[in-house]
Each structure stands twice: as structure tokens, then as C-alpha cells.
Amino acid sequence: MVRVPLFKLAHARSGDKGDTANIGLIAYKPEYYPLLVEHVTAERVKEHFRGICRGDVERYELPNLGALNFVLHHALGGGGTISLRTDAQGKTLSTALLRMVIEIDEETARRMGLE
Amino acid sequence: MIRIANGQGFWGDWREAPIRQVEGGPIDYLTLDYLAEVTMSIMQKQKRRDPRLGYAKDFVPLMERLLPQCVDRQIRVISNAGGVNPSACAEAVIDVARKLGLKGVKIGIVAGDDILDRLDALIDAGHELRDLDTGRPLSAIREHVQSANVYFGAAPIVDALRRGAQIVITGRCTDTGLTLAPMIFEFGWRDDDWDKLAAGTVAGHIVECGAQCTGGNCQADWQSIPDLANIGFPIVEAEEDGSFIITKHEGTGGRVSPATIKEQLLYEIGDPRQYITPECIADFTTIQLEEVGENRVRVFGVKGRPATPFYKVSISYFAGYKAVGTMVYSWPDALAKAQAADRIVRRRLADLGLEFDEMLTEYLAVNACHGPLAPDPPSDIAEVQLRIGVRSTDWAAVDRFTREIAPLILTGPPTATGFAGGRPRVEEIIAYWPALLPKSEAEPSIEIVES
Numbered sequence: 001m002v003r004v005p006l007f008k009l010a011h012a013r014s015g016d017k018g019d020t021a022n023i024g025l026i027a028y029k030p031e032y033y034p035l036l037v038e039h040v041t042a043e044r045v046k047e048h049f050r051g052i053c054r055g056d057v058e059r060y061e062l063p064n065l066g067a068l069n070f071v072l073h074h075a076l077g078g079g080g081t082i083s084l085r086t087d088a089q090g091k092t093l094s095t096a097l098l099r100m101v102i103e104i105d106e107e108t109a110r111r112m113g114l115e
Numbered sequence: 116m117i118r119i120a121n122g123q124g125f126w127g128d129w130r131e132a133p134i135r136q137v138e139g140g141p142i143d144y145l146t147l148d149y150l151a152e153v154t155m156s157i158m159q160k161q162k163r164r165d166p167r168l169g170y171a172k173d174f175v176p177l178m179e180r181l182l183p184q185c186v187d188r189q190i191r192v193i194s195n196a197g198g199v200n201p202s203a204c205a206e207a208v209i210d211v212a213r214k215l216g217l218k219g220v221k222i223g224i225v226a227g228d229d230i231l232d233r234l235d236a237l238i239d240a241g242h243e244l245r246d247l248d249t250g251r252p253l254s255a256i257r258e259h260v261q262s263a264n265v266y267f268g269a270a271p272i273v274d275a276l277r278r279g280a281q282i283v284i285t286g287r288c289t290d291t292g293l294t295l296a297p298m299i300f301e302f303g304w305r306d307d308d309w310d311k312l313a314a315g316t317v318a319g320h321i322v323e324c325g326a327q328c329t330g331g332n333c334q335a336d337w338q339s340i341p342d343l344a345n346i347g348f349p350i351v352e353a354e355e356d357g358s359f360i361i362t363k364h365e366g367t368g369g370r371v372s373p374a375t376i377k378e379q380l381l382y383e384i385g386d387p388r389q390y391i392t393p394e395c396i397a398d399f400t401t402i403q404l405e406e407v408g409e410n411r412v413r414v415f416g417v418k419g420r421p422a423t424p425f426y427k428v429s430i431s432y433f434a435g436y437k438a439v440g441t442m443v444y445s446w447p448d449a450l451a452k453a454q455a456a457d458r459i460v461r462r463r464l465a466d467l468g469l470e471f472d473e474m475l476t477e478y479l480a481v482n483a484c485h486g487p488l489a490p491d492p493p494s495d496i497a498e499v500q501l502r503i504g505v506r507s508t509d510w511a512a513v514d515r516f517t518r519e520i521a522p523l524i525l526t527g528p529p530t531a532t533g534f535a536g537g538r539p540r541v542e543e544i545i546a547y548w549p550a551l552l553p554k555s556e557a558e559p560s561i562e563i564v565e566s
Contacts, residue, residue, distance in 0.1 A: 024381020
């Protein structure tokens with residue numbers, strides 16, 4: 001297996017609605033999108049953000065944009081003006097998600113030049 | 116084809132942007148968004164102090180600068196600068212127009228969104244105005260409410276344009292409505308042209324945050340994005356069939372590409388199949404993008420569905436006090452020193468018997484952004500900023516906290532610095548309460564005034 005950090009596969013943007021954050025994860029190339037769909041599940045994202053996100057995580061697919069949208073509930077320490085965090089509006093949760101590392105098989109990695 | 120330019124993504128956005136949008140090339144409409152959720156409560160406070168205030172004051176000198184060109188070139192301006200007092204804002208702009216010797220400039224005023232005075236009557240009539248996030252009824256915090264506004268959509272702006280308004284000043288309305296309204300007006304779209312309304316809504320969503328769709332705050336290959344100092348704000352070239360091109364003026368910096376547009380499309384959305392506005396429900400999974408030239412992206416294929424019977428309501432309420440104190444510590448052992456200082460502050464506050472609803476410590480350059488996901492910092496890190504925040508409904512407790520930061524300078528670990536800003540400020544927390552209200556309960560009003 002080859003370990004690939006998400007930041008090599010995708011870019012992202014995040015923002016807030018109250019105490020809920022969302023992260024749009026966008027594949028750099030169309031062929032990377034199925035990898036995101038397969039590996040970056042709602043469960044994995046919830047596990048990745050344990051300690052930051054205290055609620056559920058939902059995932060939505062946008063194949064037309066080669067993108068996934070994650071909605072993280074109770075993820076901003078109360079949200080907006082209530083939150084005491086530096087990043088009260090979750091602007092950097094995008095890059096926090098890009099820290100995730102996924103494992104893909106060697107043949108796929110070779111085919112996509114990800115070794 | 117019509118050109119709709121966004122010149123302001125929020126109150127406090129780049130002041131040169133609207134001027135450059137008007138002076139930098141051809142446009143038909145200039146839209147300016149000034150209202151964030153919290154802005155409304157600030158404006159209510161200003162209006163209580165002075166009934167002539169309560170709107171985005173920056174809009175008036177901006178109009179003084181741009182109005183002659185806008186009149187000359189028949190550029191219409193649409194803005195939610197009216198805040199909680201759109202007629203006072205319109206009056207101020209009328210004064211400016213007269214000062215400039217511009218006669219017969221028509222200003223449309225869209226109001227009726229402010230339901231603060233009607234809240235009790237609405238609650239009595241059985242509208243619980245439950246918080247969309249927590250499900251709590253508004254009665255739980257009724258006494259703390261500072262402002263309450265319905266989000267109207269494009270419809271009242273369209274009415275004002277039909278009545279000849281050159282400038283439309285609204286109170287609370289959807290950001291997307293500012294961009295959608297000129298399309299409905301120019302192309303005569305019907306109330307049930309769901310796909311077209313959805314397309315115009317998508318255009319509005321793309322440009323509502325200003326340069327965040329033209330290369331600003333863009334992660335995709337950010338270092339290669341040219342000339343951000345001179346960034347071009349977005350322009351929608353809208354067609355009657357609902358398709359449109361996102362671009363920016365020639366000679367400006369930044370970038371319009373599928374990547375910059377995708378990042379903005381995904382910004383602050385929930386279920387992409389259900390982007391809900393007063394006009395329609397837009398399905399973001401139907402959006403197609405095509406790069407059709409340098410800094411030109413065509414957007415097409417958007418599908419929409421019928422609107423819901425509700426308006427969204429934005430309510431703000433007083434939710435206690437908070438304060439944030441900081442101190443910088445330098446190498447060696449910068450992080451260990453900051454951690455020791457944090458323990459000292461917490462011990463002293465505990466010894467005073469003070470309790471807080473929340474107390475949060477972060478170490479800037481170590482974990483403030485990514486929290487537990489951040490890797491361990493280098494052991495020889497040059498400096499660390501300690502940042503402690505507290506929140507409480509007890510003003511005195513928060514105030515006492517603000518007096519426990521400076522003593523660290525002489526009574527704590529060595530190399531404390533960076534305290535020139537003085538004692539932390541106690542801030543009032545004005546929190547946001549989103550709710551729904553049946554559309555039948557709020558009616559926009561439209562008035563036209565003339566210079």
C-alpha cells in the first residue's frame with residue numbers, strides 16, 4: 001500500500017453556519033475523485049476531527065465538480081461570536097482535512113503517478 | 116447579455132473594489148453586500164442611539180464618488196447597505212445626489228424585513244421561531260433579542276427596478292438575491308422558471324463573497340495566482356437562458372478558473388441538492404463548468420425546484436461576555452513557558468473562586484488552527500503566543516480575567532513580551548439565531564424616492 005496525503009489529491013475550502021462547519025474537498029484531477037469517494041468517508045472524517053468536532057459528520061457527493069462536501073456539526077466551539085477559538089469560523093478546517101493520509105494500492109498509485 | 120459586477124463581499128471588504136469595478140470596464144449592474152449576521156445587531160444599537168443611523172455608512176461616500184459615472188453610463192447599483200434603516204440610507208444618498216447636482220435620480224427602498232417589533236405578536240400567534248440548529252423555541256431567549264430580520268429574496272428588488280430605480284437599497288435580503296434580481300428584471304423570467312432562477316442563484320452564490328471566487332483565499336496552486344494586490348472582483352455575464360460566464364476586468368490580478376469557482380461553490384453550503392432561497396431550491400449537483408477563455412468560466416446546466424413556503428429569519432441576541440488575553444514567550448522553551456503561564460492564570464482565577472462557562476487556551480504557532488491535528492512543534496521553536504479566552508454571563512468574572520494577563524510579565528516565566536496592546540477588552544457576545552417564518556407573515560415594502 002502507498003500512503004498519500006490528501007493535499008496531493010485535492011484542494012479545499014471551509015466555512016461556518018453557526019456551530020456547524022462545512023468543508024468542500026475538490027479533486028485536482030477527475031481520476032482522483034473516485035479515490036476521495038472511496039477513502040474519505042464520513043466516518044473517517046469524523047474520526048479525523050475527533051477532539052474538534054463533537055457532533056455528526058455528513059458527506060455529500062458532487063460528481064459534477066469532482067468534489068465532496070462534508071458538514072461537521074458542533075465543530076466550532078459554539079460557533080460565530082460565541083466561540084473562543086482563533087478560528088471561530090472554521091476557515092482552516094479545510095487544510096486540517098488535507099492532513100489526512102489515505103492508503104491506496106500500489107498499482108493504482110503507479111497508474112496515477114502518486115508513488 | 117448583461118454584466119453584473121460584485122464590488123463588496125462583506126462590510127469591511129476592499130474599499131477600492133467597487134470603484135475599480137465601475138471604472139475598470141463595461142458593467143450594467145454593481146452589487147454591494149454589507150450585511151453579516153452580526154452586523155444587524157450593531158446597526159439596531161446605532162439606530163436606538165440615533166434614529167437617523169442604522170445602515171452601512173460607507174455606502175454614502177462611495178455613492179458620492181461613483182454616482183456621476185453610474186448615472187452617465189446607466190449603471191444600476193443594488194445594495195443591502197440599508198441595514199435596519201434603509202430609508203435613512205436612501206435619504207443620505209439623495210442628499211449626496213443633490214450635492215452633486217444630479218436631479219431625478221430614483222432610489223428604490225426595500226423594507227419590511229425588520230420584524231423586531233412584531234416578535235411578541237408572532238410568538239403569540241403560534242410561531243415559535245425555533246433555532247434551526249438547536250430546535251429551541253425563541254421564547255427561551257426572547258428578552259435578549261437585539262434584532263430580527265426576514266431574508267427577502269430578489270422579488271422586491273425586481274419591483275424597485277421595474278419602477279425605475281437607479282439605485283436599490285435594501286435591508287436584510289439574501290446575498291444571492293442582489294445578483295438574481297437584475298436577471299429576472301432584464302430577462303423577464305417567471306416565478307416558476309425554476310431552472311433559470313436556480314442558475315441566477317448559483318451566479319449570486321459564486322460572486323457574493325467578492326474576490327473569493329477570483330483567486331482570493333484560494334488554495335489551488337495559490338502561489339501561482341498573479342498580482343493579488345491588484346485582484347479583480349467578479350463579473351457575471353448573464354444570458355437569458357440562465358447560462359452565464361464568470362470573469363473579471365482586463366488587466367486585473369487574481370484568477371478565474373474552474374478551481375477558483377469550485378472552491379467558492381462549495382463555500383458555506385449544506386446539502387448541495389438543496390440550496391434554499393426565497394425564489395427556488397437550486398441543485399448544485401447539476402452545475403456544469405467550462406473554461407472558455409483566459410479568466411473566463413462558463414456555468415450552465417443548473418436545475419432548480421419550487422421554493423419552500425418559508426422565509427429564513429436572522430435573529431441576534433445577547434449571549435454573555437467574553438475576553439481574550441495573549442502573551443508571547445521566546446526561545447528557549449517557548450512552549451513550556453507559555454504552558455506554565457497558562458497554569459498560573461488558571462490557578463489564580465480558581466483561587467479567586469471565579470468560574471466561566473468556557474475557558475480555552477491555544478498556543479499560536481503550535482495548535483491554534485488545527486488543534487489536536489497539529490504536529491508537535493520543533494523543540495527549539497523561536498516563539499509562541501499564549502492565547503487564553505474566557506466566556507461567561509457574569510461580566511465581573513470576565514472583567515477580573517482581563518486583569519490577570521499583565522501580571523504575568525513580572526510574576527511568571529521569563530521572556531514575556533508582546534503586551535503593548537494593553538489589557539484585554541470585555542466584549543458583549545451577540546449570537547445568531549436562525550429560524551423560519553411562513554412567507555405569508557412578512558410583506559416587503561417598496562418605496563421610490565427621487566433627488
